[in-house]
Amino acid sequence: MQTLYRRLLKLAPKLGVQVLDIGPGEALVSRRRGRARISLEAGADLLARRSSGYGVTPVGPDAWLVSRSRGGGPKAKPKTAKWKNAALGQTGAHLLFDPEAAKGDERVFQLAAADYLCAHHVNGLLDKYQVNVVFDVGANAGQYGTRLRRHGYTGRIVSFEPTAEHFAKLQKKAENDPDWHVYNCGLGREEATMEIHSNWNSMNSLLPPTEYGKGRYKRFAKSTMEQIEIRRLDAVMDEALDGIADPRPYLKMDTQGYDLEVFAGAGKRIDDFVGMQSEVALLRLYEGSPQMHEAVAIYEEAGFEITGMYPVTREPATGRVVEFDCVMVRAAAVASDG
Template sequence: MQTPYRRLLRLMPRIGVQVTDIAPGTALVSRSATPLSVTGADKGTWIVRRTKGGVAQAPGATAVRLGETGAVLFVDAAAGRDERALQLAAAEYLCTQHVAAMLALYEANCVFDVGANSGQYARRLRRLGYAGRIVSFEPTSETFAKLEKAAAQDPDWHVYRCGLGREETTAEIHTGWKTMNSLLGPSDYGKDRYGRFNRSETEEIRIRRLDEVMDEALDGLSDPRPYLKMDTQGYDLEVFAGAGKRVEEFVGMQSEVAVLRLYEGSPGMGEAVATYEAAGFGITGMYPVTREATTGRVIEFDCVLMRAEATPKQ
């Protein structure tokens, strides 16, 4: 049932005030005559929230102008005190926004989502407007069930219960590490950082080669322009190797590269980036995924790379 507060907000545009609903109890209100989004505010705009006494200007919110774009970022005082969490959340958003822009620029029509977990990456792409095919791979039974449920109402989101690697085989994957399940064991650094690495169960999974599944995944696309996203907890180069010569078909890619290694035997950032560049990809963005709270050092980056020669001819 709609509250009187919400009914009042719906009436405000009739008296020259624009309202953007942000969340329950929170709205963006402006005198501007043009409709606004959350990032399109100007000097005539306030952040307001519902309080026991009615509607009041939100205390402690800082407006940060984003260069010359005209966009404004509103930062709550409490959120701003946790610099690390704020930076990582912003990096995640900016990375996905950048990927969505590159998918549009290169006219990509199929995203290979390797290491999909429960579908977080795919859902973010959909929210930012990507409407093409998504093919997600997740090998563990419990997490795959969540992924399958997430994709059930999206007819162009296909899911596969398997891992990808250098060869067709079966292997034991460490489970119980939440979003960090890996085919590799933890490094000494990883054990010191994450207590979850000190306990582990395993599950036998199927591993396939990327080049072996591509025809099936791309079936029905008249002019396939695939993009490869990998987040496999230290196993990305093995996935990449499994593409063989068909890696040349990808217009771009994304890989989680490690500065500080969490997994035994995983490649460092330099080795990974050199491999991707040797295959014809060039970096378009680097975004921190995790940072040490005590030192500020970045542990892993999301590295976005595109194949410049694949840019559609203007």
């Protein structure tokens, strides 16, 4: 004799619903037809529409990546076979990647990984050193500030961007964030009015390109100059820190060869910073910019020590690193657990 449970399952399709028998005493009842069961392992199944093109990739014990090829639809094929899974040591984290895309240009893959690892490292330092205000110098269109928020930083951001086009984008990005302050100026050693190359997108600089730079980037062939205001960092700090009872600032600089000038403009107030980040060059793109060893020596003399170096760009032909993101802290300023 059929159980009441089985009778109900047989009756369900007549009521306009689909029944997918999952196992003893279990069934999926759905108004939509065409459900399919994709086996993950014994005792674990994925239920999806037959036409969805879903695929499954194992990610460690008891975990799977569920992905669908672009477009979906009845003819869509899952990308399951392409995904590779690499365990990241004993951390419990896994790196999922398409080996076909990764082997096309390993520099792209490595630099993307370095960018993520740098952001993750900085986020950890901001927490460890209890940073409550980040000075974002050379903010461009607000990419760094956006990334800080995405990684969970909730303190104040003070961004500086001198060019009109990129400041407008920065201002729009920060307009709904009450603790993201923006300044339409550059920072340097002296307060002045200067001209900046403003049509090099994310590489706008107060400095002209070197011959090496011209050979590497076509954008340097044409120049549009824009007059901008330059201020000293120590002249704006009190205003930027207003309302923060116990400021613990972090300085990020990405000014295309001008970081040491920004650093000099902090004067004695550089001692207030618990950490910093600077783009340092092994191969110079801009005339008059320091090489990595020169910049790092000055930062170290001011009391900062390196916690991480992450490649920003590489030469396509040789694989040499052009620039690193150099992350540094004052070890004595680490926040006490108590």
